[in-house]
Amino acid sequence: MPKDSNAPTRRRAKTPKFGDSRHLFARLREALAAGAASLPDIATLVARELPADGSVIYVARAGEILELAATHGLNIAAVGRTRLRVGEGIIGMVAASGDTLNLADAQNHPRYVYRAEIGEDAMASMLAVPVKRAGRILGVIAVMSRQARVFAPVEVESVATVAMLLAEILATAGATNMSEEGFSETLPRRYAGHVLSPGIARGTILAYGMTAPIARLLTDDPAAELKRLDKAIDAANKNLDGLIAASLPGGNAPRDVLEAYRMVAQSAGWLTQVRAGIADGLTAETAVDKVSRNLRDRMRKIADPYLRERLSDIEDMTGRLMVALGGMAPKPERADGYVLLVRRLGPADLLDWHARGIAGVAIEEASPSGHAAILARALGLPALQVDRGAVEAANAGDEALLDAEGATLILRPEPEVIQVYDRALAARSVRAAALAGYRDVPSITRDGTSFNLMLNVGLALELDQLDRTGAAGIGLYRTEIAALAAGGIPDVAGQAAEYGRVMDRAKGRRVQFRTLDLGADKLLPGESNQGEENPAMGWRSLRVGLDRPAILRRQLRALLLGAQGRPLAIMFPMVATVEEFRAARDLLEAEATRIRPAPESLEAGTMIEVPSLLFQLPGLLAEADFVSVGTNDLMQFLFAADRGTPELADRYDTLSAPVLELLERLVAACNEAGVPLSVCGEAAGRPLDALAFAAIGVNTLSMSGNAILPVKSLLVEADLNALRPVLRELRRAGAAGGSIREPLAAWAREHNLPV
Ligand code: PEP
Ligand code: MG
Numbered sequence: 001m002p003k004d005s006n007a008p009t010r011r012r013a014k015t016p017k018f019g020d021s022r023h024l025f026a027r028l029r030e031a032l033a034a035g036a037a038s039l040p041d042i043a044t045l046v047a048r049e050l051p052a053d054g055s056v057i058y059v060a061r062a063g064e065i066l067e068l069a070a071t072h073g074l075n076i077a078a079v080g081r082t083r084l085r086v087g088e089g090i091i092g093m094v095a096a097s098g099d100t101l102n103l104a105d106a107q108n109h110p111r112y113v114y115r116a117e118i119g120e121d122a123m124a125s126m127l128a129v130p131v132k133r134a135g136r137i138l139g140v141i142a143v144m145s146r147q148a149r150v151f152a153p154v155e156v157e158s159v160a161t162v163a164m165l166l167a168e169i170l171a172t173a174g175a176t177n178m179s180e181e182g183f184s185e186t187l188p189r190r191y192a193g194h195v196l197s198p199g200i201a202r203g204t205i206l207a208y209g210m211t212a213p214i215a216r217l218l219t220d221d222p223a224a225e226l227k228r229l230d231k232a233i234d235a236a237n238k239n240l241d242g243l244i245a246a247s248l249p250g251g252n253a254p255r256d257v258l259e260a261y262r263m264v265a266q267s268a269g270w271l272t273q274v275r276a277g278i279a280d281g282l283t284a285e286t287a288v289d290k291v292s293r294n295l296r297d298r299m300r301k302i303a304d305p306y307l308r309e310r311l312s313d314i315e316d317m318t319g320r321l322m323v324a325l326g327g328m329a330p331k332p333e334r335a336d337g338y339v340l341l342v343r344r345l346g347p348a349d350l351l352d353w354h355a356r357g358i359a360g361v362a363i364e365e366a367s368p369s370g371h372a373a374i375l376a377r378a379l380g381l382p383a384l385q386v387d388r389g390a391v392e393a394a395n396a397g398d399e400a401l402l403d404a405e406g407a408t409l410i411l412r413p414e415p416e417v418i419q420v421y422d423r424a425l426a427a428r429s430v431r432a433a434a435l436a437g438y439r440d441v442p443s444i445t446r447d448g449t450s451f452n453l454m455l456n457v458g459l460a461l462e463l464d465q466l467d468r469t470g471a472a473g474i475g476l477y478r479t480e481i482a483a484l485a486a487g488g489i490p491d492v493a494g495q496a497a498e499y500g501r502v503m504d505r506a507k508g509r510r511v512q513f514r515t516l517d518l519g520a521d522k523l524l525p526g527e528s529n530q531g532e533e534n535p536a537m538g539w540r541s542l543r544v545g546l547d548r549p550a551i552l553r554r555q556l557r558a559l560l561l562g563a564q565g566r567p568l569a570i571m572f573p574m575v576a577t578v579e580e581f582r583a584a585r586d587l588l589e590a591e592a593t594r595i596r597p598a599p600e601s602l603e604a605g606t607m608i609e610v611p612s613l614l615f616q617l618p619g620l621l622a623e624a625d626f627v628s629v630g631t632n633d634l635m636q637f638l639f640a641a642d643r644g645t646p647e648l649a650d651r652y653d654t655l656s657a658p659v660l661e662l663l664e665r666l667v668a669a670c671n672e673a674g675v676p677l678s679v680c681g682e683a684a685g686r687p688l689d690a691l692a693f694a695a696i697g698v699n700t701l702s703m704s705g706n707a708i709l710p711v712k713s714l715l716v717e718a719d720l721n722a723l724r725p726v727l728r729e730l731r732r733a734g735a736a737g738g739s740i741r742e743p744l745a746a747w748a749r750e751h752n753l754p755v
Contacts, residue, residue: 026281029218039070042169046162047072050155052143054123058084058091059131059139059170066095066140068118073144075119082115087187089113091140094128096187098137098395100160101128104150124148129159133167136397141166157273161282161290168217188417191390191409193362194649196373198404198706199382200425201360202418205398205411206338207391219283229274229284232324236317270295270318285325292318332356339400341409343391345372351459351485354379360402362386362409369632369643369682371521375481377682377704378462384409385646435709439470443712446719451694453712454510454702456680459485460498463505465705473510475628475702476680477502479555480516488524489516489551492558499562510569512605512628512678512702515555515584517541517573521644536633536642541574546583556591565597571605571628576612578619585623607680609633614662621673628702629666631681635659653739654683655692657731660740667697678702687714688745688755695723713754723747 039057047055054073058066061083068082087096093111094101103109106126128142141163143151151159219225270291277287295318336357343364345353350361350372360382366372367385376383382404394400394411401410401421410417444450452472455465458481465471482498483489490498503511518524519540529535545552559570572584585604592602605626606613611634613620621627631654636643638659639652653659663679670677678700683689685703690711693701703711726747730740748755 026220029220029281040072042162042166043070043072046141046143046159050143050158052127053146054120054144056091056118056142056144057139057166058095058141060095060137066091069139071118074123075117078115078117078119082118084113086137089115090126090128091142094130094140094142095137098130098132098187100130100156101126102151102156103127104148106144120144122146125150127151127156127159129156129163131163131167131170132395133171136395138167138170157290157294160294161277161280164286164290165217188413189390189393189411191362191386191393191411193384193386193407193409194368194646195404195407196361196363196366196368196370196383196385197376197379197381199360199380200405200421200428201339201382201402202421202425203337203339203359203400203402205341205394205396205400206332206335206358207341207394207396216283217286218281219278220281222278222281225278225282225284225287226275228325229278229287229321232284232321233271235324236320285322288318288321288325292322335359339402341386341391341394341400350375350381351379351481354381360384360404362390362400362402364388364391365646367642367644367646367649369635369649374456374632374682374704375458377685377706378456378458378481380706385649435713438709438713438716439468441712441716443472443716445694445715446717447721449694449699449720451715452678452700453708453715454512454678454680454700455708456685456702456704458482460501462705463502465708466505466507466509469705469708471509471705471708472700473512474502474506475510475512475678475700477511477513478517479514480518480522483516483518483524484522489555492554492561495555495558496561499559500564503563503566510567512569512571512626513559514571514573514607515542515545515552519544536636536644542572542580542584543574545572546580549587552584553587553591556588557595560592560595560599563599565599567601567603568599569603569605569626571607571626573607573630574609574633575606576610578616578623581606581620582623607633608666609637611638614666617666617669618673621669621675624675626676626678627666627670629663629677629679629681631659631679631683634681635683638662653741654681654686654689655741655744656739657734660692660696660727660731663693663698664696671697676700685711687711688741688748690715691718691723691748691753691755692727692740692744694718695720695727710754714748717753719751722751 039059043055043057046052052073055071056068056074057070059069061067064086066084066086068079071079084092086092090101090103090106090109090111090113104125106112106124107114123144123146125145125148126142127144128140130137131139131141141159143155143159145151273291274284274287277290278284282290334357335353336359338358340353340358340361342361345361345363345366353361358381361376362384363372364386373383373385382402384402384404384407386409390409390411398411399413401413401417403410403421405424413421443453453469454473454475455462455469455471456476456478457463457465457474458478460482466474479495489495499513517540518527519529519538520536523529529538532538539547556570559568570588572581575581575584588602588604592598603625605628606620606624607630608614608627609630609632632643635641635652635654641648641652667677677698679693679698680702682703684693684701685707687710690701690703691714694715701711727740727744730743734740745755
């Protein structure tokens with residue numbers, strides 16, 4: 001257990017208790033039931049029960065104003081008269097930031113604003129807590145003491161609970177006309193990160209996973225609530241036990257991690273706090289929510305990663321409890337105009353949100369070559385990996401600017417910033433119009449080298465991009481994407497219909513279908529790779545296809561049927577040996593003998609994603625009809641760097657001597673064997689990488705639709721003959737393995753190339 005005085009599991013001399021709060025809660029409950037709680041009553045009750053020398057309640061008014069609505073112990077004549085702007089004084093600051101302030105010497109705080117009419121001269125300390133509901137600030141409640149002191153944690157918790165209840169009272173059916181709409185926290189916050197899919201989105205934050213407003217806050221039957229809590233704990237524990245049982249026996253790492261998680265998550269400390277809340281008259285979900293808010297507030301302030309991890313384990317467990325208590329928000333039907341902000345996101349979920357109309361996505365744990373990122377690019381959906389902390393700082397309903405060009409997420413942006421972005425959006429449409437002009441320009445560099453730009457796609461809705469971009473064909477059709485979108489693999493007829501439609505839309509242009517590449521982070525509903533320590537290197541992709549040949553054979557049959565006699569090119573993912581390629585090709589040939597009409601031509605190719613293939617090139621190239629380099633997986637296996645880990649996203653570069661060397665040798669081997677080569681990993685769609693690849697002899701590049709015209713606009717302006725000696729020199733200088741990206745970009749800019 002961490003020895004931290006802030007840790008929620010620390011032993012206290014006695015269980016935290018809310019003074020004689022039951023009396024206060026009973027009064028509040030009555031007021032709620034009657035639909036007319038009086039603010040002066042609440043101000044008085046809080047001050048008396050805490051006890052404190054004074055209390056104030058400010059409520060939000062139109063125009064970002066806070067108005068003094070009730071007080072105990074201060075000048076009652078100021079009620080309705082004292083008004084503060086959001087951000088003004090300590091109360092205004094609390095409303096702007098959404099953070100609690102606990103000040104022993106409030107009057108000497110730099111933001112203190114003196115208002116003679118309130119009569120607070122004698123008060124030394126102040127505890128001010130925002131009154132929030134569903135991301136809106138409805139007011140601020142503060143208690144004061146004549147004696148200079150910091151309010152104790154138990155007092156802070158008590159006032160925070162009253163603030164929660166007050167929020168419900170203020171929001172209840174406009175019951176009392178006490179509060180208007182409220183307003184959001186107003187202080188802007190910026191988070192840096194990595195671009196996953198370029199674009200800019202303006203919208204409202206949708207922080208999925210946040211809890212819905214709680215329907216029932218207080219109870220007069222704590223015993224029943226404690227039973228509900230125990231049942232929920234039981235359900236959440238069973239769920240966790242299931243996860244642990246599914247991991248491999250024998251002390252492997254994931255199991256250890258889960259066990260450690262269970263120890264922290266089930267530790268008595270925070271559950272005691274939940275139980276104490278219920279005993280005080282809160283419903284089980286209110287008590288869990290209160291502890292979880294508390295944790296989030298503390299996590300914001302803790303820099304130590306170990307402690308943050310522990311707190312986040314508990315926060316995760318509170319989430320499980322909320323689900324078990326039925327208090328988790330369901331996904332909204334539509335998400336138009338929203339920016340999704342989440343910790344993690346799988347490709348299937350990303351598709352689901354896209355279908356609901358989401359404007360952009362910010363993910364804390366993601367990396368540019370992960371599948372969620374690839375899908376986002378394919379869909380043209382702006383997406384950003386953001387630094388940790390954004391999810392905690394955001395409230396549902398916050399305005400947000402997702403700048404997946406400048407790699408920034410801005411929460412609650414200032415109006416001037418919004419104006420700047422509006423101008424940038426306008427400029428983007430001008431650039432898009434200029435790029436569209438390249439669609440029909442011949443794909444030939446200045447030195448006369450022809451090249452082919454092809455599309456990476458996986459969904460019918462992406463096929464429009466063939467005509468929009470003027471692509472030469474489809475260099476990578478990821479067949480698993482449709483299965484992920486549908487939540488399962490369609491039957492043979494369903495698959496054949498899909499493949500036939502793709503070929504129809506390609507209108508004779510080449511299509512390279514890749515067989516199912518499932519596993520690792522591409523999991524169908526119900527599948528899990530809990531048992532694998534390294535799923536990316538585990539039982540996935542073609543390995544599953546060869547071990548369970550029925551699925552692969554059905555897919556090959558569907559491809560042959562869908563082709564209806566047209567030329568057909570099929571490639572296999574994650575091939576590690578020539579034998580695997582041969583086994584897959586044999587299955588294809590066996591199916592091909594049974595299907596009529598036979599395709600006009602049938603090509604079997606392979607992805608080059610596993611480095612072992614590079615050492616079997618003569619054998620491989622003697623058998624494969626074409627090859628396509630998947631730089632995403634190849635990079636992760638070459639550098640032993642997980643493609644989904646954001647911290648590694650910038651660590652190794654495709655534009656470095658080892659990768660360029662590897663590609664150059666591959667080009668030479670393919671040329672010698674007369675086997676066509678393409679590059680279809682994400683690097684192929686980055687203009688500078690594409691330029692370097694072209695210079696070393698790769699003339700077919702396959703990429704997301706939104707990359708085609710930017711890459712083409714660069715290549716048609718490039719003189720590869722001039723670039724080659726420069727590239728050689730840069731590679732020599734960077735031979736130790738370092739990136740040549742910066743100097744190459746500088747060369748390109750000097751030559752007026754649009755990088
Ligand atoms: C790759 O690995 O580079 C590739 C194109 O395949 P995927 O991204 O679908 O794994
Ligand atoms: Mg791959």
